Amino acid sequence: MNKDDEAFDAAMRQNLRSLPVPEGEEISMPRRDFLRFGVAAGIATIGVTGWTGWQYQQTPTIVQQAFAHVHEESGLRGALVSDAGLRAMLGMASAKPFPGAVQLCKSCVIGGHAAWHLNTYLDNLGVVQVLAFKASLPDAAGDGHWFGHSWRLLSLANRHGASSTPEHNSACAGRFPHPNPLPEGEGTNESLRDFHCNGSKVLLLGGNVAALNKVSASIFSIT
Amino acid sequence: MFNRDKKIFDDWVRTYRSFLYRAAWALTRERGAAQDIVQETFTLAWRARKQLREEVTVQAWLYRILRREAFRSLRQQEPWVEWDDEVCGEVAGTPDMIDLRIDLLDALQSVTPLHREMLVLYYLADMSYEELALAVEVPVGTVMSRLNRARSALRNVMMEGELQ
Numbered sequence: 001m002n003k004d005d006e007a008f009d010a011a012m013r014q015n016l017r018s019l020p021v022p023e024g025e026e027i028s029m030p031r032r033d034f035l036r037f038g039v040a041a042g043i044a045t046i047g048v049t050g051w052t053g054w055q056y057q058q059t060p061t062i063v064q065q066a067f068a069h070v071h072e073e074s075g076l077r078g079a080l081v082s083d084a085g086l087r088a089m090l091g092m093a094s095a096k097p098f099p100g101a102v103q104l105c106k107s108c109v110i111g112g113h114a115a116w117h118l119n120t121y122l123d124n125l126g127v128v129q130v131l132a133f134k135a136s137l138p139d140a141a142g143d144g145h146w147f148g149h150s151w152r153l154l155s156l157a158n159r160h161g162a163s164s165t166p167e168h169n170s171a172c173a174g175r176f177p178h179p180n181p182l183p184e185g186e187g188t189n190e191s192l193r194d195f196h197c198n199g200s201k202v203l204l205l206g207g208n209v210a211a212l213n214k215v216s217a218s219i220f221s222i223t
Numbered sequence: 224m225f226n227r228d229k230k231i232f233d234d235w236v237r238t239y240r241s242f243l244y245r246a247a248w249a250l251t252r253e254r255g256a257a258q259d260i261v262q263e264t265f266t267l268a269w270r271a272r273k274q275l276r277e278e279v280t281v282q283a284w285l286y287r288i289l290r291r292e293a294f295r296s297l298r299q300q301e302p303w304v305e306w307d308d309e310v311c312g313e314v315a316g317t318p319d320m321i322d323l324r325i326d327l328l329d330a331l332q333s334v335t336p337l338h339r340e341m342l343v344l345y346y347l348a349d350m351s352y353e354e355l356a357l358a359v360e361v362p363v364g365t366v367m368s369r370l371n372r373a374r375s376a377l378r379n380v381m382m383e384g385e386l387q
Contacts (some may be wrong), residue, residue, distance in 0.1 A: 008378055012377070016249060018324070019245045021241045022244075022258065029269065029271055058339065217314075
């Protein structure tokens with residue numbers, strides 16, 4: 001490299017290195033990914049916890065217990081009950097057909113309350129669980145959602161206009177004789193009678209409101 | 224852990240910011256773009272810091288990232304930006320020095336981008352040929368020949384400017 005080259009390089013070097021750099025301009029450190037992830041996870045946790053708490057707060061205990069019960073019995077299937085048979089059992093031969101295909105019909109205990117547990121499969125709407133409680137419940141009627149499922153608690157008027165006395169129950173038993181053959185165990189008959197004779201609560205659980213509407217319309221038509 | 228990371232990052236900024244900024248400016252001819260490129264370079268470098276290998280110096284590695292950003296910016300840039308005023312307005316020095324810098328920056332734009340970056344690295348950074356090779360990701364022999372041609376090209380451009 002000759003002297004001219006060296007001088008040229010020196011001049012170029014000096015001029016490029018004297019290009020002004022703006023002062024005071026901050027180069028910010030990128031936020032750490034795990035920090036962002038942590039913040040997002042924290043917000044998500046708070047959101048999910050809050051939403052879960054809100055769901056529990058808004059949903060009556062008996063409904064929560066019913067969902068747990070249905071979950072436990074989710075694998076249970078009974079013999080299909082024909083519509084005519086079911087209506088005969090319910091003493092509603094003239095009422096409109098009970099919707100769907102009834103798959104399960106048994107006596108259960110939910111949160112310490114005896115109930116008649118029935119489920120029916122509706123085309124395109126899925127399974128609706130019908131829980132008819134023998135005794136009246138302290139929870140008021142209402143409806144809502146529980147982790148993606150719908151529920152509706154119905155108060156059925158006593159169709160006989162009388163309180164649930166032993167005499168009244170006896171009269172009901174006479175009016176609604178035990179179905180023969182029994183769908184599922186002895187307790188079912190008792191529940192079926194209670195369902196008609198007592199002013200009780202019926203809880204419907206299903207995947208969507210439309211399914212509940214369909215079943216509740218049918219239930220009100222027989223009460 | 225955060226304090227240690229912050230210290231490393233601050234060291235990078237303190238040591239290489241000026242070099243990167245001048246390189247980005249010389250490559251793109253635009254100061255605003257240079258600032259953005261430098262910020263983006265530090266951001267990308269920090270996020271990918273685990274990929275920094277021992278055989279590459281931090282300076283060469285940062286430049287690798289910067290050149291990609293600079294060439295990306297060049298593709299999006301307006302073909303010709305008037306910039307005498309922004310340089311003259313802020314650069315300290317005699318009018319002759321300012322003129323020389325403007326001539327130099329103009330001359331750099333007259334050579335090909337590959338020659339330009341070779342000159343920018345050669346004049347701005349005290350890198351060996353090996354480091355230059357790592358920075359621009361070509362063999363050492365290519366660096367030497369490319370640098371030689373780049374200097375000749377720049378010199379010719381500068382001389383033509385003087386004659387006019």
